Amino acid sequence: MIKVDSFSFQGVNGAYSEQAGKNIFPNATSIPCATFEDMFEHVRSGKSEAAMVPIENSLAGRVADTQRLIPDSDLKITYEYFHEVNHNLLGIRGAKISDIKRIRSHEQGIAQCRKKILKLDKQMIVEADTAGSAKLISELNNIEDGAIASELAANIYDLDILEKNFQDTQNNVTRFLVMQKNLLDINPDTKDILTTLVFTVRSIPAVLYKCLGGFASNGVNITKLESYIHPQGFDVAQFYIDFEGHPENTSVKLALEEMKFFCKKIEILGVYEKSSFRKK
Numbered sequence: 001m002i003k004v005d006s007f008s009f010q011g012v013n014g015a016y017s018e019q020a021g022k023n024i025f026p027n028a029t030s031i032p033c034a035t036f037e038d039m040f041e042h043v044r045s046g047k048s049e050a051a052m053v054p055i056e057n058s059l060a061g062r063v064a065d066t067q068r069l070i071p072d073s074d075l076k077i078t079y080e081y082f083h084e085v086n087h088n089l090l091g092i093r094g095a096k097i098s099d100i101k102r103i104r105s106h107e108q109g110i111a112q113c114r115k116k117i118l119k120l121d122k123q124m125i126v127e128a129d130t131a132g133s134a135k136l137i138s139e140l141n142n143i144e145d146g147a148i149a150s151e152l153a154a155n156i157y158d159l160d161i162l163e164k165n166f167q168d169t170q171n172n173v174t175r176f177l178v179m180q181k182n183l184l185d186i187n188p189d190t191k192d193i194l195t196t197l198v199f200t201v202r203s204i205p206a207v208l209y210k211c212l213g214g215f216a217s218n219g220v221n222i223t224k225l226e227s228y229i230h231p232q233g234f235d236v237a238q239f240y241i242d243f244e245g246h247p248e249n250t251s252v253k254l255a256l257e258e259m260k261f262f263c264k265k266i267e268i269l270g271v272y273e274k275s276s277f278r279k280k
Contacts, residue, residue, distance in 0.1 A: 014131035014153030077270025082277035105148035214258030
């Protein structure tokens with residue numbers, strides 16, 4: 001288990017990213033950042049030791065902003081953490097659900113609680129983020145305004161939790177990556193290792209099929225594959241991939257050697273242990 005004394009996250013205090021970081025590093029100082037770019041810069045400049053990076057959600061899919069920024073962040077992945085999101089309906093002290101007329105939250109918080117909000121016949125108001133919504137209703141101090149946010153946000157902004165587990169479905173999990181300045185030094189013989197890399201392909205027919213052929217022929221399991229447009233233009237495809245195994249494992253080395261023939265660039269972003277959550 002890695003240890004850090006401080007971590008940065010995007011959002012205001014009480015964000016789910018801060019909650020996830022506190023779960024991993026309970027004694028670390030958490031540093032809120034206005035943007036993901038600021039979050040990464042805090043680590044590069046030494047203002048924090050790690051960044052809590054949301055990468056994908058079981059309901060909403062990938063977090064496009066972070067996936068776009070990760071390859072050029074100059075940081076490396078050292079840990080993965082799966083955070084089970086439990087939305088809470090919050091109100092000011094003394095408020096009851098029957099008092100609430102407006103419910104505020106990030107668009108994903110609203111979407112993931114939509115059925116319950118409709119059943120309660122409340123107005124939905126989209127805000128910039130969940131914790132920011134909690135902060136706002138605390139400042140408004142209006143019994144008619146509620147927010148969907150974390151338990152941590154309720155504690156920080158002195159709000160009552162009117163209903164726990166307010167989401168429509170219980171299967172709401174966000175995968176976070178912990179990113180730091182350097183790769184971990186992990187023994188290649190360690191079990192349950194994931195490697196993450198990005199690669200840019202050459203412009204030839206069936207190039208992606210050829211790039212990945214070595215993984216199939218050498219028995220290397222790919223757990224995630226995403227594509228997105230490279231900043232150079234629409235005709236340059238860049239791919240993000242997670243696969244099982246250490247780069248120094250024989251099967252992985254063979255797969256990567258074959259991959260090199262069809263790629264302009266391959267960059268390893270992380271070599272780290274799988275989360276135990278994957279085994280559930």
